[in-house]
Amino acid sequence: MDRIFRRSHRCLPVVAALVATHSPAFADDIQIKVGDCKSGVNLVARDAPLSKVLERLAESLAFELDDEGRADRKVTLNLTGRGPELITKLLSPHERFMVAHARDPRCPGQQRVSRLWLFSNGQANAVRKDAPPPSPPSPSAPVVKRTPVTQIGTPEQLRANEERSRQLKQDYDIYVNKHGKPPPGEEEEAARP
């Protein structure tokens, strides 16, 4: 049962992201420009619902969003920063949230946001009735209890991988053109010399 809930719960932000991508209603209210490793991300929002801003950010920065809070206050702002820094600027001090980081493959030595949990802060009342009580934030990301799987690629996943490959190749070429040499690449393993 818990697994079923988790799966259906995971659908929601994705569905929302897909709808958001194709909805022109707020297209002009939120602008996100992803710059290079030095300049970071510029976020401009004008009287836009916070939930929509987060969905657009999750889409642009490719992180997973667990929005349990649904605190839909409207925001008007112009912020610039790298992913984790930008999230902090956007949500502090009004929201209760937690961020999981991962190495940023595009920017050696930098971190990207891999997942954002937004918890109910008591002001909002839109928490789904079937949702478990939110956990308080902790210094590190919570252990995600998930059964290990072996996953055979679906046709959709294979096509997504091909598209991602093309994008990675373009990014690689951009780097080479700019720096005159290949990117240093991720370290093979933490233990590699």
Add this chain to the structure above:
Amino acid sequence: MNSTWLTRRTGAVVCIASLACLLTACGGSSSSEEEAAPNVVQKASCGTGDSPETALQGQVPAAMRAAGFKGFSCNLQLVGQSKNEGGSWQHAFFVDKAGHKCSYYDSSSASAGRTQRGVAVIDATDSAHPVATTFLNTTAMIDPWESLKVNERRQLLGGVNALNGNGGPEIDLYDISGDCRSPQLLTGASVGLAGTDQYVAAVRGHEGNFAPDGLTYYAANLGSGYIYPIDITNTTKPKLLTQYVTSPGRVHGLNISDDGNRAYLAILGNGLANPQRAAGSPPNNGLQILDVSEVQARKPSPQIKVVGQVMWDDGGGAQHAINVMIKGKPYVIHADEAGSGGNNAAGWKAACDMNLPAWQFARIIDISDETKPTVVSKLMLEAYDPKNCAQVLPDLDGRSSFTYGAHYCSVDNRLNATTLACGYFNSGIRVFDIRNPLRVKEIAYFNPAGTTTQSPGSNHNRTGGWVAGGPDWCTAQVKLDAASGTLQTMCQDNGFLTLKFTNGVWPFPETTTPQGLQN
């Protein structure tokens, strides 16, 4: 940078990826939850004259390490050794028309204490007295890492510049058709350079393999995760054909089908317990099958397509993949290079805490339907079983980097595989009966004694790596020789080794070891 363009592009990709995620999350995927019980391979039964393991299968207990590990053996005995200055990751082999048995192994790029840098050429014709005849020290041969391979059809030894695992654009090819003990340099050219009538890209080496016809060398870079096939039809003028960046993880090792139309890639990602793994993300470590027929056909601007893939959570650091036939059915044998948590103490603990394997192993994958590759067998050793974590973790106090776990595997005959031999970090060389791929049995192992002084050409010399008296790193391909009942390989501290099977365990009646069919 045109940020608007990039943003739009990223959005499109995310939309497609989200669609896949949507299907996955909503039950549209082919995910299957793992059985709770891990698959531990049946242990070998040892005979007279052996020094069998005293604890778990694959384990070298802490007390034995502290006292200076003296080695284990079971149905395999050391008959010859050529240590030289130690070795690095790879071992290749060839028998020339005069019957000389040659082995080639790389060494680390370190220069301190070295007199013989580069690839060691071993004359192993006399099993009991293998001897180095020369050392190849052209640019790529100084440190070809895991890319050092032989193509039997065209009688070539080759590798790319993989200096410290992320080298440069050079490929070195040697002619071994004459006397294999004295390879002749054909080229050391850089590929992908502008103005040279070839695909232009800045490339670096790490892994690689020949296509069986010997006309293409598929180099692979792990650092950024791409393959870069090189046309070596003219062995003195190699030309880059294209560059393909992999997803969802970074390519590591690979093998090419006999017709040259498929590439079997080990896609390196993070296991479920790895702290680097993005929470909630789908598995990104495993096997991917690519259609490379347009490369094989030399079509202009060749397109590479993904045919199928299988990814898993209970391993990471995918190392390499071998396409084989077992009793007429096609499989891929795949080995990881990390457990589910990664190669450090925190990762081992994280894996153990999640009841996942902390160290890696090979698995056998049915590719009868190449669009739906299916894992049918896991070759986990007892020591890697998460239920034994408490017994095993103390062995590794103060260690990091690679410790236990598999690295490279080889078969007797890719077209009729009966036997699998794998090199392990800390667990030695181990040989398996794979005639029934669903019930794999171990038949023999040899774990060499720990060295008491450092071998200066060993890649084991690193922080958290070599320690006096500790077990070796056996990381290279294994050559099985049914005619003599021996195998040849290389372990990093002990160098080249010839081992002989004892107690009649191998070869099997149906075993054959034709040259060029041992990956």
